[in-house]
Amino acid sequence: MTEKKATRKGSTPIYVWVTPDEKAAIEANARQTGHSTSAYLRFLGLGYAPKSITDNERVMELAKINGDLGRLGGLLKLWLTNDARTAQFGESTIRAALARIEATQDKMVEVMKAVIMPRSDL
Incomplete structure (x- = not known):
């Protein structure tokens, strides 16, 4: 016979009275963490x-990386205008500048991957 895993369904809820503004703030904070409001408050x-x-x-x-790309792009544009x-x-x-732009884009992608944490890390 297999053992049943305990769930929260049918468990006792806790009621918390909040104003509409407080409720909105709690829900926004829960969304920022990637959890439901119930899970957020439980945690x-x-x-x-x-x-x-x-x-x-x-x-x-x-x-900052975006600013670097903008400066490199402006420099490349100046070179291409035959100024x-x-x-x-x-x-x-010019090829070195293009390589630097590509390296900066690669760095930006790595940082972007780190910005959004997987839910398993929460």
């Missing part, structure tokens, strides 16, 4: 601090 009540799905430090790193100020730069310099 908090049991002393577990749920992690946000997004990592603010990584988001700031993405913003007299860029006459001393040859094809090898």
Whole structure:
């Protein structure tokens, strides 16, 4: 005979009275952690601090990388316009800039993968 796994269905609920604004804030916080409102409140009540799905430090790193890409793109555009100020730069310099743009894009993809944590890490 197989043993039945305990579930919360039929268990005793706990009622918490909140204002509509408080309810909206709790629901928003639960969404940020990737949990239902019930699971979020249960975790908090049991002393577990749920992690946000997004990592603010990584988001700031993405913003910096995006700025780097913008500067590199502007430099590439200047070179392609045959501006007299860029006459001393040859094809090898432009290829190096393109390689740098590609490397920066690769870095951005790696950071983006780290920004959204898998649910199993929560």
